[in-house]
Ligand SMILES: [Zn+2]
């Protein structure tokens with residue numbers, strides 16, 4: 001449940017730009033794919049980032065051909081706004097009809113480029129019980145997946161990618177005023193999912209405005225700078241970045257660490273690099289997660305392309 005702010009806090013949080021939330025761009029996956037390709041060049045994880053770019057291309061194609069989602073009932077939207085509930089709730093929601101068709105489309109698009117482990121898992125998909133696939137998708141939406149089976153582990157990013165397409169389509173049917181205003185919580189005000197990372201954008205007034213970027217529906221919500229997104233603490237916040245022999249690597253990406261809840265969430269900054277994408281730049285800086293993990297902080301950002309047993 002998101003924390004309500006006082007009207008004064010809302011006014012301060014809105015800043016000069018007045019925007020507390022941003023709905024996704026209809027080209028979100030294409031932009032992500034382009035950034036992933038750019039980051040892949042010369043990167044130690046080149047093949048992985050290039051595969052992620054191909055998957056993002058397939059997501060954009062699936063989104064472009066997806067029947068536009070309908071806007072939720074106005075009475076439901078009003079009730080959600082009143083109670084600060086996410087109107088596209090991912091946790092208790094039914095799976096959208098035909099979700100497995102999106103999975104099949106993405107799978108067909110990426111299978112020629114997939115690593116061997118994923119190719120084997122995809123080959124077994126026709127025999128995979130539909131009920132088990134549904135259960136996996138629901139567990140991913142609730143962030144409760146318990147994946148030890150190697151086939152399920154291999155398929156999880158494809159299932160996550162399919163759910164991203166469906167929830168982004170649903171978010172595109174919203175209007176900014178549909179979202180509960182004035183929340184600065186740890187979960188997306190549109191769907192209730194955790195962020196993948198946060199992004200500092202250049203506001204209309206030319207100063208940096210920080211948003212948390214949803215891991216599922218690609219909506220962004222305003223969060224104050226120098227404040228822990230998961231627990232809202234403002235004391236003792238510190239930053240870590242990747243240092244190389246020639247200076248800071250990936251200077252547009254820092255990890256914000258909180259001494260209260262020991263969480264770490266990345267900040268990618270358009271002030272440092274106007275082409276950053278929260279999802280892509282997070283994926284390209286997994287070495288930074290290892291660094292903060294070594295110093296006792298756990299990763300708060302959630303990437304649906306990354307699953308660990
Ligand atoms: Zn969301």
Ligand SMILES: [Zn+2]
Pocket residue numbers: 228229230231232233258259260261262263
């Ligand atoms: Zn915290």
